[in-house]
Amino acid sequence: MRIRPWYTFVAILVLFVLALWIALPGTALDVGGIKTKTNLKLGLDLEGGLHAVLQARPAPGQRVDGDVLSGLRDTIERRVNALGVSEPSVQTQGSDKIVVELPGVQDPQAAVNVLKQTALLELVGSQGPLPEGSIVTTSLGGPQSVGLNPDGSPISSNATPSAGNPAVVGTAGAGSSAAGVPSVVATDTGAAVTANGTPAVSASTVGAGTPAPDVTGAVGTPNATAAASPPAATTTADGQPIYQTIVQGKDLADAFPQTGQTGNLVVGFKLTDAGANAFGDYTGSHTGQYLNVVVDKRVINSARINSRIDQSGIIEGLDRLAVNDLVVQLKSGRLAVPLDLIQTQTVGPTLGQDSINKSLIAGLLGLAAVAFFMIAFYRLPGLIAVLALIVYSAVTFALFKLFGIVLTLAGIAGFILSIGMAVDANVLIFARMKEELRAGRGLRAAIDGGFEHAWPSIRDSNVSTTITCLILYVFGGITGTSVVRGFSLTLLIGVLVSMFSAIVVTRTFMSLLLQARGLARNKWLFNAESLTTVPTAARGATGD
Amino acid sequence: MFSLVQRRKLWYLISVALILPGLIALAVFGLRLGIDFTGGTLWELQFPRNDVTVLDMRQLLVDQGQDDPQVQVTTPDSSGKQNALIRLKSLQEGSTEKAKLSQAITAKYGPYTELRLESVGPTVGEAVSRNSLFAVLAASVGILLYLAYAFRKVRRPFLYGACAIVAMLHDVLVVLGLFAIFGKLFNIEADALFVTALLTVIGFSVHDTIVVFDRIRENQLRRPAMAFSDVVNYSLNQTLVRSINTSLTVVFTLTALLLFGGATIRTFVLALLIGVISGTYSSIFNASQLLVSWDRGEIQRLAFWRRRSGVAAAAGD
Numbered sequence: 001m002r003i004r005p006w007y008t009f010v011a012i013l014v015l016f017v018l019a020l021w022i023a024l025p026g027t028a029l030d031v032g033g034i035k036t037k038t039n040l041k042l043g044l045d046l047e048g049g050l051h052a053v054l055q056a057r058p059a060p061g062q063r064v065d066g067d068v069l070s071g072l073r074d075t076i077e078r079r080v081n082a083l084g085v086s087e088p089s090v091q092t093q094g095s096d097k098i099v100v101e102l103p104g105v106q107d108p109q110a111a112v113n114v115l116k117q118t119a120l121l122e123l124v125g126s127q128g129p130l131p132e133g134s135i136v137t138t139s140l141g142g143p144q145s146v147g148l149n150p151d152g153s154p155i156s157s158n159a160t161p162s163a164g165n166p167a168v169v170g171t172a173g174a175g176s177s178a179a180g181v182p183s184v185v186a187t188d189t190g191a192a193v194t195a196n197g198t199p200a201v202s203a204s205t206v207g208a209g210t211p212a213p214d215v216t217g218a219v220g221t222p223n224a225t226a227a228a229s230p231p232a233a234t235t236t237a238d239g240q241p242i243y244q245t246i247v248q249g250k251d252l253a254d255a256f257p258q259t260g261q262t263g264n265l266v267v268g269f270k271l272t273d274a275g276a277n278a279f280g281d282y283t284g285s286h287t288g289q290y291l292n293v294v295v296d297k298r299v300i301n302s303a304r305i306n307s308r309i310d311q312s313g314i315i316e317g318l319d320r321l322a323v324n325d326l327v328v329q330l331k332s333g334r335l336a337v338p339l340d341l342i343q344t345q346t347v348g349p350t351l352g353q354d355s356i357n358k359s360l361i362a363g364l365l366g367l368a369a370v371a372f373f374m375i376a377f378y379r380l381p382g383l384i385a386v387l388a389l390i391v392y393s394a395v396t397f398a399l400f401k402l403f404g405i406v407l408t409l410a411g412i413a414g415f416i417l418s419i420g421m422a423v424d425a426n427v428l429i430f431a432r433m434k435e436e437l438r439a440g441r442g443l444r445a446a447i448d449g450g451f452e453h454a455w456p457s458i459r460d461s462n463v464s465t466t467i468t469c470l471i472l473y474v475f476g477g478i479t480g481t482s483v484v485r486g487f488s489l490t491l492l493i494g495v496l497v498s499m500f501s502a503i504v505v506t507r508t509f510m511s512l513l514l515q516a517r518g519l520a521r522n523k524w525l526f527n528a529e530s531l532t533t534v535p536t537a538a539r540g541a542t543g544d
Numbered sequence: 545m546f547s548l549v550q551r552r553k554l555w556y557l558i559s560v561a562l563i564l565p566g567l568i569a570l571a572v573f574g575l576r577l578g579i580d581f582t583g584g585t586l587w588e589l590q591f592p593r594n595d596v597t598v599l600d601m602r603q604l605l606v607d608q609g610q611d612d613p614q615v616q617v618t619t620p621d622s623s624g625k626q627n628a629l630i631r632l633k634s635l636q637e638g639s640t641e642k643a644k645l646s647q648a649i650t651a652k653y654g655p656y657t658e659l660r661l662e663s664v665g666p667t668v669g670e671a672v673s674r675n676s677l678f679a680v681l682a683a684s685v686g687i688l689l690y691l692a693y694a695f696r697k698v699r700r701p702f703l704y705g706a707c708a709i710v711a712m713l714h715d716v717l718v719v720l721g722l723f724a725i726f727g728k729l730f731n732i733e734a735d736a737l738f739v740t741a742l743l744t745v746i747g748f749s750v751h752d753t754i755v756v757f758d759r760i761r762e763n764q765l766r767r768p769a770m771a772f773s774d775v776v777n778y779s780l781n782q783t784l785v786r787s788i789n790t791s792l793t794v795v796f797t798l799t800a801l802l803l804f805g806g807a808t809i810r811t812f813v814l815a816l817l818i819g820v821i822s823g824t825y826s827s828i829f830n831a832s833q834l835l836v837s838w839d840r841g842e843i844q845r846l847a848f849w850r851r852r853s854g855v856a857a858a859a860g861d
Contacts, residue, residue: 045808050637053668108661112638342665344637350590351659355806362805366797373793409809410737416801417744417816420794421751424786427793428755431786457758460694461751467686468747472740475679484740491744 005511012505016391019398040401041087042103043408043486046356048349049085049103050111054339056096064096064337071332072339073098074325075119075295083111098339108346116341117296121249121333124292125282129302130243136297138245143297201283201291201303201315243292246282251275255330257323258314265323266316269330276311284308291315293326295333301326359412366416367393370423378430384509385426392422392501399493411486418494421465425502428454447510451503458499465495546784548828549777549836555829559714562822566721569728575720576727578735581673583666585635588659589628589649594620596628596653605630608648616731627659636663660808676739680716683743684709687750694754698761703838708753711823711831715749716742718822719815726814737812745819752791752827756783760832773836780832791824 044051056064056072069092076098077090089101105111124130124138135143235241253270260266271279283291283305293301301322303315318326371389374382396415400407433450441449469492476484548555579586598615605613614631635642649656691705698704719742726732759779767775798817805813837843 052637055665055667109638109642112636116638340665341636341638343668344661344663346637346658346661348657348659350657351588351808355808358804358806359801362801362803363797365804366800369796369800370793373789373796377789409806410740410812413801413805413809413813413816416797417794420790420797423793424751424790427786427789431783435782453762456762457755460758461754463690463694464687464750464754465747467690468683468743471679471683471686472743474682475675475739475743484736487737487740487744 005508005515008504008508009512012391012508016394019391019394022398022401023394041404041406042352042356043406043411044101044103044345044352045347045409046352046407047103048347048352049101050105050108051102051343051345052100052112052115052341053093053343054098054100054115055342056098056337057340058096058337062337066095067328068332068337069096069098071328071330072119072337074328075332076100076115078298079114079117079296080111083114085111097342104349108344112341112344116339119249119295119333119336120297121252121330121336122245122294123247123279124243124294124299125246125286126243126290126292126302129290129304130292130299132299132302134299136243136292136294136299137240138243138294138297140245140248141297142240145297200306200317201309201313243294244282246291247271247275247279249333249336251278252330252334255327255334257327260314260316264316265318265320266314267318267323267326267330268312268314270312271310280308280310283313293329295329300329355409359409363412363416367419370419374423374426378427380513381426381430381433381510384506384513385423385430387509388426388501388505389419389422391505392497393419395501396494396497399497400490403493405489405493406486407490408486410484411490414487414489414491415494418491418498421462421495422498422501424461425454425458425498426506428457429502429506444514447507447514451507455503458502462495462499466492469495545778545781547777548780548784549773549833552829552833552836555833559826559830563714563717563721566718566724569724570721573724573728575724575734576732578733578738579631579662579664579669580736581669581676581734583634583664583669585630585632585664586660586662587630587632587635588661589630590657590659591626591628591653592624592656593653594624594626596626600652601628601630604648604652605632605645608645610645634663634665635661637661672736672739676736679739679743680746683746684712687712687746691750691754691757695757695761698764703835704757707831707834707838708750708757710834711753711826712746712749714826714830715745715819715822719745719819722818723815732811732814735811737809738815741812741815741819744816745823748794748820749823749826752787752823753831755786756780756827756832759783760835772839776832776836780828784828787824787828791820794820 054076056069058064073090073092077088080088080090080100080102083102083105085102085105087103089099091099093099100115102108102111120140122138122140124136130136137143251272251274253272253275255267255269257265258268287305287307289305291303291305292299301315301318303317315326367389371386374385376382378385396418399405400415405411429450431450432454433446436446436449436453437443469488472488473485473492476486476488596617598617601615601617602613605615611633616629618627618629620626635645688702688705688709691708692701695701695704723732723734723738727734756779759782760776763770763775763779763782764772770778795817798813798820801813802810802817834843
């Protein structure tokens with residue numbers, strides 16, 4: 001490592017400039033969009049926002065398993081996305097909890113109301129396929145009935161909900177076309193989509209034992225049946241179609257992935273007795289039309305009805321991932337598990353900004369104090385350590401950005417603490433170096449010896465910090481305290497980078513300085529002249 | 545060179561003097577636990593006025609039907625703004641109860657800025673308490689095993705591990721004890737971040753101890769003829785400056801955070817600061833000294849006082 005310090009030096013310099021480029025805010029010199037991609041993520045305590053933990057509260061007899069919880073999470077995720085928060089995070093935690101983080105949310109009260117709502121699953125009939133993601137009005141009510149605006153965004157707690165504003169529907173922000181597709185158009189698009197393999201729903205061969213008559217001939221023209229049957233949709237006062245709700249979540253008995261006749265994975269579902277009656281009547285008279293899975297008035301799947309379905313059926317034509325998603329939705333929609341809000345944390349933007357400013361000042365002051373101390377005590381090596389520290393800070397910060405670590409107040413504390421630990425490695429090395437000098441070695445040999453002898457201590461001591469960091473990370477995960485996670489991650493990265501900085505950066509700088517002959521001879525610069533000769537006198541001097 | 549080992553009984557005494565008051569406070573008052581453990585609500589508001597008092601605010605909350613509300617009010621800042629920190633049994637975001645309270649507060653004090661609202665359910669609190677204990681135990685075991693591994697080439701590796709753990713417990717007790725006292729005197733609460741601080745202190749304490757032990761390990765191999773207590777003393781002297789300098793740099797950064805950093809992590813930083821100072825003390829004055837005490841059979845004498853002579857002779861190597 002010490003053979004070609006210049007090469008290492010250049011490599012360090014390049015690394016430093018790169019790290020600095022990533023670490024510095026702003027989008028100057030945005031080559032390849034890297035700077036915009038590596039925006040520093042601020043935690044809720046710095047940016048402000050809402051952190052909420054919801055717990056599923058199943059009714060007696062209900063059981064919340066992984067699928068149900070995932071379904072609840074997906075439902076909440078959809079609602080949260082409609083809130084328009086920049087980087088929301090919705091995660092399951094443990095067996096029955098969901099953690100929601102909404103940074104920078106303007107109206108936490110409204111957000112909480114949206115989260116708490118119990119999801120409403122409906123199986124809705126329509127003549128043509130409904131675009132996925134669109135918001136519809138069903139015979140059970142419009143989006144307002146589940147606390148949504150017509151465009152699918154939650155109704156704010158401040159604004160009084162205006163019942164069905166048609167202007168908003170026109171500008172639906174969900175990226176989908178307006179919900180109500182007239183029946184004439186529906187046949188057109190229906191035929192087009194069917195050709196591309198629209199999912200189809202048929203009676204399950206496993207359950208009722210009546211094989212679907214046209215499973216193979218799935219590409220039928222729905223025109224004939226559509227024209228024959230009475231129109232499935234009437235319209236609301238403002239011209240929006242109302243689709244008929246055939247059954248609700250509570251009418252579903254079960255949903256599961258299964259292998260279909262062609263060997264593909266399909267969604268199997270069973271209905272309760274009550275549900276089966278209604279479902280059989282409807283599907284029997286509407287074969288060739290469409291069955292839509294609607295959660296909270298948002299269409300998440302649309303499939304053609306192939307045959308009459310009584311007790312059980314399948315939905316086919318979906319890929320593996322979509323099958324699992326739909327099963328999860330149906331299972332959790334079936335239970336309609338209410339959610340309890342068990343933990344919330346709201347941080348206003350004022351407090352966040354105040355915390356950022358204060359931490360910045362504290363960090364700079366701390367760094368300055370350390371720099372002053374190191375230079376005063378260790379002189380030239382101290383200065384080198386400070387330079388290494390600057391490289392260290394830039395690299396660590398760049399890594400935070402690259403790994404997308406969410407920076408919290410505790411995370412900043414972890415970072416600042418790791419600065420202290422980074423210095424420790426240097427202190428260890430310098431102490432060893434001094435000993436080598438005392439023992440009468442030349443400066444070069446002293447430096448090499450210093451690094452070699454200090455390494456085991458540096459390694460061993462950092463392992464213990466690493467162990468605690470990992471345990472903290474797990475602890476933070478179990479208890480859902482993202483603050484703890486942020487702290488352990490920043491401290492861990494800090495500790496790892498600090499080893500690199502002490503061993504590689506400090507050493508390279510030292511070796512280079514030695515090449516300036518005048519410097520190497522000046523013992524004052526190394527604070528070495530004040531040393532007493534300890535080792536020989538020490539032998540056996542103390543015993544008690 | 546200082547004879548650090550010779551005065552080990554004095555060092556133990558200082559440690560006991562440091563820990564005992566805290567332990568008593570811990571036993572009598574207990575830790576003042578934050579809402580992370582107990583459940584409850586913390587609500588911080590900022591008022592653009594300077595005449596909010598604890599009594600008035602408390603009365604308002606009681607009038608609104610809140611059970612035993614606790615209020616802290618900051619002194620007005622330069623622009624005349626005042627913060628109120630309110631602790632309630634339970635107040636959920638988005639609840640009608642909160643809307644009612646907001647209305648009452650606005651009616652009395654005018655518009656305010658909501659700085660933060662933290663609400664923790666009681667079951668969450670229990671889980672955090674349980675997991676905290678588990679985390680501390682897991683960290684201890686993990687470190688003990690690692691130490692036994694790192695010092696496997698030394699005689700009695702588990703002795704090193706045990707001494708490091710004792711020093712670590714020392715630091716945990718110092719922090720816990722002082723926070724029990726602070727809780728009583730200054731209403732400082734221990735929250736989930738406090739547990740984080742404790743775990744970090746554990747890591748730091750062992751980090752510090754390892755550096756000293758490492759020297760002992762090295763010197764033992766280099767000077768097999770030297771008496772063990774002399775090896776320890778020599779090693780301690782060699783690492784003394786480093787130990788103090790390292791903790792000084794950490795103390796500098798933490799003090800800067802304590803004085804100028806954000807208010808919400810002040811408790812966290814304070815716990816870290818105390819722990820780091822205690823960790824430095826314990827690694828020099830406890831962990832290594834305990835090695836000597838064990839080596840000389842002093843600990844065994846304390847534990848099995850009946851078999852005094854036999855053990856002492858066996859341990860005199």
